Amino acid sequence: MHPDARLAPGVRVEPGAVVEADVEIGEGSEVLAGTVIYDGSTIGARCRLGPYAVIGGLPMDSHFEGEPSLVVIEDGVSLRDFVTVNRATGEGARTTVGAGSLLMSYAHVSHNTQVGRGCVLTTAVQLGGHSEIGDHAVLGSNALIHQFCRVGEYAMFGAASASNKDVLPFTMARGNPARHYRLNRVGLGRHGIDGERYRVLEQAVRALRHHDRARLDELALDSPDVRRLVAFVDASKRGIARFVGGG
16 A cells, blocks of 8 residues: 555555555545555545455546546445446546445446446446446446446346447336336335326326427426436437337
């Protein structure tokens, strides 16, 4: 461990770990055996890293020219065995993993990617550069997300699925190429999105499937959830993954 690394009280660094000089680690975090934390990395409080995780490695990007950039791991994040989180391309740019997220073994977070709060990336999920994963999304084992694509909040993206389009918030999608199936009923229920709130989202997804923008905008008048769904669609640059059966 470099003597200039900034460690808060209660940080534990196990034998064989490497912590470079320009690293900050929050109170109570654990750096397990074989984990490497490179310059430009900020680790929040109560994180558990490794064993053999690599944080802040150089971006695998031909546009990178050695400029100083960042990785930010927020509070309460768990990065399990052999997880890799690369720093960003672009001076001062950052790759972020949000508070309370769990990244299971061999997951990879590419440069400039933003992973939201409370996300679960199961074993061997691979996120392309500049991708965005919304809060509380769950990605199944071996899922692949193309660069610049987004997975919306509370979405469930199936195991061994791949997408080069955006996946809607609140929904379930799977396959290669991925297709939307329906709302993520179980995941939404776990977060208290049920009853009338759920039924309005069902109507909104039906309107999206049938390209009924007038109905979608009508629902958005009284529903913050639908407004977030509309904002996600309107901000899409890669396009939205299609629905099973068309639409």
